[in-house]
Amino acid sequence: MHEWVLAPLLLAIGMFGSVLPDMGYFSMVPGDIGDPRFNSVVLEHLFRLATGQQNALWSPDFFFPFGGVLAFSDNHLGSGAVYVAARLLGAMREHAFDVWYLAGFILNFLAALYALNRFGLSPAASAIGAFLFTFAIPALAQNGHAQLVYRFAVPLAVLALWQLFTRRRAMDAVTVIVWTVWQFYCSIYVGIFLFYLLAAMTAVLVRQERSVPLRPWLESLSRETAATKALGAAVGVAALAALAYLVGNYFAVSRLYDLGRDVEQITPMLPRWASYIVADVSPWLDGVARSIPMPVRHEHQMFVGFGAVALAAAGILGAWRQPGSRIGKTMMWSLLLMMIGTLWIKHFSFYYLIAWLPGINAVRAVTRIIVVMLLPISVLAGLGVDYLRRAVGRTAMADVAVVLAGAALVVLEPLNVPPRSDPIAMWQERQAALKAILPTDLPPDAIIWVRTGSDVRVDMVHAELDAMILAQDIGRPTLNGYSGNQPPGNIGSDSCDSVEDKLRGYADFMGGIDVSDYVKRVVTLDLSPCGKAQ
Known part of the structure; x- marks a missing residue:
C-alpha cells in the first residue's frame, strides 16, 4: 500500500514543477497567443451553445457566412464539459481555459496510472510510467497545441484491447470502442494516432496468438447474461453511431470545401530517425541534435529523454529474459511498427500508402504521433523499474533506492523544460x-x-x-x-x-x-x- 504514495507525489511534482508554472499559477496561458486562443474560441463556442447564446454546433460565427467551419479543426466535444463547467461557475474565459488545460494533465496521469497497474506493473512502476506518459518532454513541447492535451482515453483503450485478447472476453471490445470514440471526440489527431497504435497492437497480438481467438470470444458471449449482452450491444452501437456522426460531419465538410493536403505538405512533418533525438525545448538536451537539419523543426520534438530511454531499454531486456512476459514484447513490437510505419527515409515512407486517404490526408503533423507513442514507452519504462527492482532491490533499502532512482530518471529532464506562456x-x-x-x-x-x-x-x-x-x-x-x-x-x-x-x-x-x-x-x-x- 505504501507504494501508492509515490503516485500523488509524482503528480504533484508534475503539476507544481511544470504545468502550474507554465500557467503562471493562473496568470498566464501556456503557449503563445496563436493556437491557444483558437482553442479558447472553440471552447467558448461550446459554452455559448450550452447557455443558448449559439444555436449551430458546426457553424461557429467565424469565417462567416460559411457554415460547418468547426470541422476545419478539432472540436473539443469530448473534453469541453470541463471548460463549460468552469465558465458556469464564474471563471472568465482565460481562467476557464487554464482550468481545462490543467484538468487534462490530471486525467492523463490518473488514466495511465490505472492502466499500467492493470497491465501488471507494481504501484511504484505504474506511477513512474504515468508521470512519463503525462509529463514527458514531447508532451510538454506541445504546450502551444492544447488540443493534444486530452489523451486520457489512450491508455484506457489500449488496456481494453489488451484485456480483449488476454481475458478472451468479447465484451471488452465494447470498452475498446467507447474509449477510442471518446478520444476522437477529444482530439481528431490523437484519435487517429490511437487507431494506429491499436492496429499495431492487434497485429502483434494476433501474431502472438497465431490466429484471431474468435472461438473463445464467441464462447465468452454465450456465458454472458441476456441483460449484459443487450447493454453491451446498445453501448457499442451508440458509440459507433457517435463516431459515424463525428466522422460524417468532417467528411461532409471536407467534400463540401474540397479540403485535404497533398503528400508534399505532409512530408516535412513525417518523423525522421533524428526526430527521436530532438528536444530543443530542453536546455539540457538542446545540443543533442541541434546540428542536424530538420524541416519544420519545432514539430519534431520527439526525444523522450535519456532517463526514459534507459528505463524502457531495461523493460525490453526484462521482457526478453522472462519468456512468459507478453506485455513488454507487445508494447515493444507495437512501438516499433508505429515508428517504421511513419518514418521518412530519403523520400520514402510506408506512410505514403495511406497518406492520400480522405481524413488521413488532413493530418499534417504526423510527428505529433509521439504523444500516443508515449503510452507503450511508459509501459516499457515501468516494466524496466520492476525489472531493476527484482534484479537489484534484494533488500528493502535497495528496493527503495531503485524506485527513487527510477523516478528521478523520468522526472529530472522534463522539469528542466522552461515555461513557455503569455x-x-x-x-x-x-x-x-x-x-x-x-x-x-x-x-x-x-x-x-x-x-x-x-x-x-x-x-x-x-x-x-x-x-x-x-x-x-x-x-x-x-x-x-x-x-x-x-x-x-x-x-x-x-x-x-x-x-x-x-x-x-x-x-x-x-x-x-x-x-x-x-x-x-x-x-x-x-x-x-x-x-x-x-
Missing part, C-alpha cells in the same frame, strides 16, 4: 485595443471584420484571432477566421481590399449569389494602415 493580460490588452475602436452604436445584426494591413504571417493570425474573440464577446459574427483549414476564396486580414472583395469568395462558392445584404452589415475595424489608405 500573460493573460496580453490577451485582454489586445481585446481592449479592438473594443476601443468599436462603434458605440453597433447594430444588432452587425458583422465584424478586423484588418491588420500587415503581411507578416504572425500578425495576420493574431488579427484573425483578435476578431474571433471580440465577435464572441459581443455576440456578433465575423468575416475573420483562423483554423486548420480555411474556406475557398478567403482573403486574409492583411488585405486592404473592399468588403465586396472579402465576400466574393463566398458569393462565388454559392454560385454567384448576391451578397449585398451582407456587405451592408459589415463593420470594418482597421488597426492599420488600411483605413488611412482609404
Whole structure:
C-alpha cells in the first residue's frame, strides 16, 4: 500500500514543477497567443451553445457566412464539459481555459496510472510510467497545441484491447470502442494516432496468438447474461453511431470545401530517425541534435529523454529474459511498427500508402504521433523499474533506492523544460485595443471584420484571432477566421481590399449569389494602415 504514495507525489511534482508554472499559477496561458486562443474560441463556442447564446454546433460565427467551419479543426466535444463547467461557475474565459488545460494533465496521469497497474506493473512502476506518459518532454513541447492535451482515453483503450485478447472476453471490445470514440471526440489527431497504435497492437497480438481467438470470444458471449449482452450491444452501437456522426460531419465538410493536403505538405512533418533525438525545448538536451537539419523543426520534438530511454531499454531486456512476459514484447513490437510505419527515409515512407486517404490526408503533423507513442514507452519504462527492482532491490533499502532512482530518471529532464506562456493580460490588452475602436452604436445584426494591413504571417493570425474573440464577446459574427483549414476564396486580414472583395469568395462558392445584404452589415475595424489608405 505504501507504494501508492509515490503516485500523488509524482503528480504533484508534475503539476507544481511544470504545468502550474507554465500557467503562471493562473496568470498566464501556456503557449503563445496563436493556437491557444483558437482553442479558447472553440471552447467558448461550446459554452455559448450550452447557455443558448449559439444555436449551430458546426457553424461557429467565424469565417462567416460559411457554415460547418468547426470541422476545419478539432472540436473539443469530448473534453469541453470541463471548460463549460468552469465558465458556469464564474471563471472568465482565460481562467476557464487554464482550468481545462490543467484538468487534462490530471486525467492523463490518473488514466495511465490505472492502466499500467492493470497491465501488471507494481504501484511504484505504474506511477513512474504515468508521470512519463503525462509529463514527458514531447508532451510538454506541445504546450502551444492544447488540443493534444486530452489523451486520457489512450491508455484506457489500449488496456481494453489488451484485456480483449488476454481475458478472451468479447465484451471488452465494447470498452475498446467507447474509449477510442471518446478520444476522437477529444482530439481528431490523437484519435487517429490511437487507431494506429491499436492496429499495431492487434497485429502483434494476433501474431502472438497465431490466429484471431474468435472461438473463445464467441464462447465468452454465450456465458454472458441476456441483460449484459443487450447493454453491451446498445453501448457499442451508440458509440459507433457517435463516431459515424463525428466522422460524417468532417467528411461532409471536407467534400463540401474540397479540403485535404497533398503528400508534399505532409512530408516535412513525417518523423525522421533524428526526430527521436530532438528536444530543443530542453536546455539540457538542446545540443543533442541541434546540428542536424530538420524541416519544420519545432514539430519534431520527439526525444523522450535519456532517463526514459534507459528505463524502457531495461523493460525490453526484462521482457526478453522472462519468456512468459507478453506485455513488454507487445508494447515493444507495437512501438516499433508505429515508428517504421511513419518514418521518412530519403523520400520514402510506408506512410505514403495511406497518406492520400480522405481524413488521413488532413493530418499534417504526423510527428505529433509521439504523444500516443508515449503510452507503450511508459509501459516499457515501468516494466524496466520492476525489472531493476527484482534484479537489484534484494533488500528493502535497495528496493527503495531503485524506485527513487527510477523516478528521478523520468522526472529530472522534463522539469528542466522552461515555461513557455503569455500573460493573460496580453490577451485582454489586445481585446481592449479592438473594443476601443468599436462603434458605440453597433447594430444588432452587425458583422465584424478586423484588418491588420500587415503581411507578416504572425500578425495576420493574431488579427484573425483578435476578431474571433471580440465577435464572441459581443455576440456578433465575423468575416475573420483562423483554423486548420480555411474556406475557398478567403482573403486574409492583411488585405486592404473592399468588403465586396472579402465576400466574393463566398458569393462565388454559392454560385454567384448576391451578397449585398451582407456587405451592408459589415463593420470594418482597421488597426492599420488600411483605413488611412482609404
